Amino acid sequence: MTDLSTLLHRKMPLAAWIIDIEQSSVPWCNEAAEVLLMDSLSDIKSGQRVIGSELKSRLALYLKELEVGKTLPFKWPFVSKDGTHYNVRGSVISLGGARKGLSVEAHPVSAPRISVENSHSSLLSHFTTLSFAVFEQNGIYLEASKCFTEQFGDIEHVRDLFAVAGAANSFISRLAQRESMSQDIRLSTKNGVRWHKIEVSHQLKTNVVYLLTHDIQEERDHEVALYRLNNYDGLTHLPNRNLLYQQLESALVNARKRHRQFGLLYLDLDGFKVINDNFGHRVGDELIQRVAERIKGSIPSGACLYRLGGDEFVVVLENTNEIEELESIARSIMQNASNTYPVAKMEMMITASIGIASYPQHADDVDNLLKNADAAMYRAKSTGHNMYCVYEDHMADNINAHLTLGGGLRKAIEEEQFILHYQPKIRLPDEVVVGAEALIRWVHPELGMISPDQFIPLAEESGLILPLGEWVIRRACRQLQEWREAGLDPIKLSVNLSSRQFMQADLVDMVQRALEETGVDPKYLELELTESMLMADAQQSIEKLHSFRKLGLTLSIDDFGTGYSSLAYLKKFPIQTLKIDRSFIHDLGLDCDNDAIVKATIAMANSLNLKVIAEGVENRSQIDVLNGYDCQEVQGYLFSKPLSSDDFLMYLKAHGVMA
Incomplete structure (x- = not known):
């Protein structure tokens, strides 16, 4: 039988700690390590502890090469104050993100011999720091060390230690069979139920049982904390990419085995970077939390939500029968996104673009x-924003083009590979050109003309929309200057602002500089903004719009009727023009609902002294209806598509311009 003193020493808690190589610190250690390393660690700020530079350099070399979970191929020696020799062993762990650290333990090589006295009391007196007790074979308590009594209090039977009756019965049954035991189990202590490692040894000569307990609750908590650190998002507490891959691999195995389907939704928030850049990461983090809660409440109980990081989420639904089940979840998420989020004492709006794919239809x-x-x-x-798409084969080619264009966008801005086209604005009823809308085009040296639909989302995501938007404003001002110098009657030129550009802190100053540098009269420059852009932070929008009005600019709400503005705010916004969205003009004269909406919008605008422009006009019947409703201006393919600068000049000469 194992010598008792050897057994006791072997079962003493191992000294364990974690080393953060990058920070040269020991962010966690257990009590045994505190004692063992007391003379080896020096305190620094925040209560962390320093490791030596020589050891740091050696460990760092291995840390670069080894993956998480791998054990170091070497051990380093340590000798305690009492002369005990240890071998320190380490394994690589994740400290969150891409950062790695080491989890280490000190294993004793030799232990001092301890004489075993004939009496239990004499034996127990040698182990004042160990939780050690002696019982009769039937479980009746005999005596215990001071440490054991302090932890468990006064007990009469070994049964009193167990938190669960079933565990107690199993333990007593194994005692009766004189089984030696070593296991982790929950025991009832004076401080509540806690995890312990227990070791049982039988003394055949005296017919007693030795029970050694070691509180491992701290180690268990540490393991749970490490697990959560590696597998859950710290901000939203949602499972992260690691658990997503685990579920998807498991779902794939089950689907193949049972010939079932499963699918997922890939979500990316629209314009989140704008919020982060303009309101700060604290506001952005709070918004992410609110969005996660909203999405979680929008999906069925059988679906799982994951956060991949940043503003990306994934919803997984197993055992689906039809792709329509996934589309239904997407619609539910989009519907709930139409409500504002209370964040940092503001009412914010944000939507998500959603991609849907299903096994085995779209991938195996x-x-x-x-x-x-x-x-x-x-x-x-x-x-468009707040939309979903189900995967189709050609989309894989689109994503490759997306990445290719993204890589060349910054170079395109530096080399000014962009031009402006101009779509005429026509006054009713005399149909005279009175203005134009400036629309950007990318003339790629290899791919030719690229539509804004392809590169504007890239510019928004990358932040390049700011220098690109400034280029558009400056080029529009120069164009007005060129037309004036060419002797043309002045016309108004409108420029679209992106939501991120509108949030730019120095936007007003930048526009003012562009006007001053070109000498353009501000009344001929019009800025077009969307309802959703203005309503993201209505109060701040009002202040910025008034700043533009002080410069003398004209302001227009573009795509009116598709956003979420209210009449109350419409009165507060210092705007001069409403542009009715083309979706209401398309079936004008054919759809009674659209007719009523357009008529009411024009009447409302007239009562507020606002000019109305109808966009997307393509046939004469639409003009007839709009003339009947007293619409002031129109633009659309009926009159002209967007034209290059030279073609626009020819159009002006052909149709005439009035001041």
């Missing part, structure tokens, strides 16, 4: 399923 492995859902999401984002 996890990586391709995620990639294809991602491609569908990009398709939705390029089509």
